[in-house]
Amino acid sequence: MATTDAHRLALQSFLSRGVMSTSEVKELHKKACQTFNVNFENTMECLRNFLEKINENISSVGMEIRSKKDEETGKLMFALVMTNESQLGRLSSDYQKNDLELFKKILDLIVEAESGCVSSTDVLNLASHLKEKMSKQDAQNILSRLIKENWLTESQGEISLAPRAIMELEHYLTDVYEEDIxxxxxxxxxxxxxxxxxxxxxxxxxxxxxxxxxxxxxxxxxxxxxxxxxxxxxxxxxxxxxxxxxxxxxxxxxxxxxxx
Ligand SMILES: [Zn+2]
Ligand SMILES: [Zn+2]
The missing domain is CATH 3.30.40.10 (Zinc/RING finger domain, C3HC4 (zinc finger))
Structure with missing residues (x-):
């Protein structure tokens, strides 16, 4: 199958949304194929082939659509990730230096906790431990943004890594936390x-x-x-x-x- 406008439409959707559930991706696949009269079957195999075609075209610019089960729900999630940035992927370009330092310290806590989650209070307390100190309110704002952009998730006051972060930061995590991961x-x-x-x-x-x-x-x-x-x-x-x-x-x- 050649690359078509259907693939381009799906890619645009991934670029704007970042991460999607299986049902959202299936819906997108169907819509993109129907809009541009591309052969469509309602099977995972057809969907995988469709996404593989997109990946063939974006690998040269360091991007890939990956899938992984959400550690909390067990549901399969899909995300568009940056593959050629050795450090913190798309976070590096989207966040200020001090915000990234806070995120790295949150990662330290999450990875070191056997449960993989930390309390939001512990996260906010990190604000005073940064090289350039940050107010708790600023830390709260960054935390909210990280949750909104699907890097972290929050459930009943416990913060953990969202599927997008695990997919995009897998190399970083295994490099930096070799012993703990x-x-x-x-x-x-x-x-x-x-x-x-x-x-x-x-x-x-x-x-x-x-x-x-x-x-x-x-x-x-x-x-x-x-x-x-x-x-x-x-x-x-x-x-x-x-x-x-x-x-x-x-x-x-x-x-x-x-x-x-
Ligand atoms: Zn497992
Ligand atoms: Zn045992």
Whole structure:
């Protein structure tokens, strides 16, 4: 399939929105193909081919559309990312130097926290630890902007990395935090948020749900010790909005025993 106006329309949409859910991308794919009379099938394969064609055309300018499961909901997300900037991707050009320093310090906290999330209070307290000090109000404004632009997410006062940040900053994260970054035992992908065993083994919440499906005696696949976390139900990936409250203790990766 040649590159068409349909691909260009989809790319424009990605450029303006940055990150999209699977249903939004499917809708965009359908609309772009129908608008320009391009062959369309409502399948993931057709969608993958369509996105691959866009990627062939934008790789020379250092961009790529990537997909990854949201660590919180398990839903597949798509993002347009910069691939040729070794440091902080598109953040480097969009944010002031001091704002970036704040973001890097937030990353330090998030990566060092086993749960992959930190309280917004801890984030705001970083304002006084920057080389050029910043007011808490300014820090709050930057934090709000980072959340709005899908670099960070906030849930009940806990801040963590959004899928866009993990997709765009994966190289940066594995370079800078070589020692601290863990990969999920099941899917082998980077795992910032998730459930973890004292032996060092980590699982995404949705991967833990898959691994322990139907098991009464849940044990760490590494050290065989009892898995101390609440195991979320397997359907939460498709039903996350309705059971958000009940699943919350599982999504923040908290241990059953000592913190609930
Ligand atoms: Zn996983
Ligand atoms: Zn273990």
């Amino acid at each position: 863990r990969h999920c035992h099941l899917c082998k992908e980077i795992a910032i948020k998730g459930q973890w065993c004292p032996c060092g083994l980590k699982l995404h919440i949705f991967c833990a749900a898959r691994l322990f499906r139907g098991k009464d005696d849940c044990r760490c696949p590494g050290c065989k010790d009892v898995w101390e976390f609440e195991i979320p139900s397997d359907d939460r990936a498709t039903n996350s909005a309705s059971n958000k409250d009940t699943a919350n203790s599982a999504t923040t990766g908290r241990k059953r025993k000592d913190r609930l």
